Amino acid sequence: MTELSLSVLDLVPVRTGQTSADAVAATIALAERADALGLHRFWLAEHHNMPSVASTNPPVLLGVLAGRTRRIRLGSGGVMLPNHAPFVIAEQFAALEAAAPGRIDLGIGRAPGSDPVITALLRSEGHTSDVDAFPNHIRDIEALISREGAGLRLATGEEYTVRATPAAAGTPDLWLLGSSDYSAELAARLGLPYVFAHHFSGQGTEHALDLYRSRFEPSEQLAAPRTFLTANVVAADTAREADRLALPQLQHMARLRTGTPLTALDTVEHAESAAITAAQQELIAAMRDRWFVGEASDVAERLAAFAERYGVDEIMVSPAAGAFAADPIDRVPARERTIELLAARLQQGALAAA
Numbered sequence: 240m241t242e243l244s245l246s247v248l249d250l251v252p253v254r255t256g257q258t259s260a261d262a263v264a265a266t267i268a269l270a271e272r273a274d275a276l277g278l279h280r281f282w283l284a285e286h287h288n289m290p291s292v293a294s295t296n297p298p299v300l301l302g303v304l305a306g307r308t309r310r311i312r313l314g315s316g317g318v319m320l321p322n323h324a325p326f327v328i329a330e331q332f333a334a335l336e337a338a339a340p341g342r343i344d345l346g347i348g349r350a351p352g353s354d355p356v357i358t359a360l361l362r363s364e365g366h367t368s369d370v371d372a373f374p375n376h377i378r379d380i381e382a383l384i385s386r387e388g389a390g391l392r393l394a395t396g397e398e399y400t401v402r403a404t405p406a407a408a409g410t411p412d413l414w415l416l417g418s419s420d421y422s423a424e425l426a427a428r429l430g431l432p433y434v435f436a437h438h439f440s441g442q443g444t445e446h447a448l449d450l451y452r453s454r455f456e457p458s459e460q461l462a463a464p465r466t467f468l469t470a471n472v473v474a475a476d477t478a479r480e481a482d483r484l485a486l487p488q489l490q491h492m493a494r495l496r497t498g499t500p501l502t503a504l505d506t507v508e509h510a511e512s513a514a515i516t517a518a519q520q521e522l523i524a525a526m527r528d529r530w531f532v533g534e535a536s537d538v539a540e541r542l543a544a545f546a547e548r549y550g551v552d553e554i555m556v557s558p559a560a561g562a563f564a565a566d567p568i569d570r571v572p573a574r575e576r577t578i579e580l581l582a583a584r585l586q587q588g589a590l591a592a593a
Contacts (some may be wrong), residue, residue: 283315331366374429472538
C-alpha cells in the first residue's frame, strides 16, 4: 500500500492543572495543526462526566472548530444516538454542514458513552432514542438531513414534510461506528460507511470487517463498502520518549478498567512515579502491545502494515501522548508532535497524504 490517508480522533483530554477551557484550547490548536498539515478528518467523541474528558458535546465543539479550520473534514466519532432525539441531531449536523459545506461527517454510535447514572440523566426528559429502535432512527436521520426531508402521515391523514434545515445545498456524510458484530451487520444492511473502533477494543477487527464487507448491500449513498480503522498512537523523536509520553494514558485506561476512581490525566513525571497494581500493570502491558508507540519512522511503517493487513486506505489516530509538567497549560505539544511526525512521513512517501 503506497497511499494512506491520516485522520485524527480526539476526546479533548484534560490533564492535572488544566481547566475545561485549557483543554478545549489545546484541542483547537491540535485541529488547526491537523488542518495545516493536510490531514483528512478531525473527529470528536462523545463522553460524559469523566474528569479526564471534555468532549461532552461534539456538535457544539465542531461548530467552534469549523470557524478555526479551513479544509479538514470535521465530524463526530461519534454522537451516541441513544442519548439524543434523532431530529435534534439531524438539525445540529445540517446546521454544521451549512456553516462548513462539504466538510461535515456525522458518525453515529449506539453506546451511551457514560455510566448508568449519567445515561438516566440524559434520557430523563424523554428526548432519547430507544436502543431497540436504533436502526429506524438511523433511517430517520438519513431522511431528515436529505434535501427532500422526511414525510410524516398525521392522524388526519395529511402528509407533513419535516426537514432538518429549510434549504440544504448538501448533506453531512453519515457513518456508523461500533466495536461489535451488531454495528458491522447493521452498517452493511443499511448500505452505510462503517468504522470499527479498533483503538477501543483491539480485538475482533478482522471478523467485524469481514462481516461488513461480505454482507454489504448497496444504497443510494454508497455503492460499495467503505471503511477505515482507528488506532491509539504516540510518535516521538525517540522510542524512549514515546514510551514516557504514552504512560499517563495507559495508566488512566488501566485504572478505568479496574474500577479505580478516576482523576484528570497525570503528567508524564507523575505517571513515572505513580503506584500501579499488578493487575493494572498487566493491562498496561496488553494495551501497549496493541498501541502504536515508538520512533516516528517505525510507527509510520507499522501503521502502513496495519492498514494493508485490513485493506483500508485511511487510519484515524487517537494521539495518546501525555504532557510534561512544564508544557503550556493550553497545549499538548507531544500530541501535535505525533501528527507532525506522521505527516512528515506522509510527505516522504512512507505514507501518502489524502
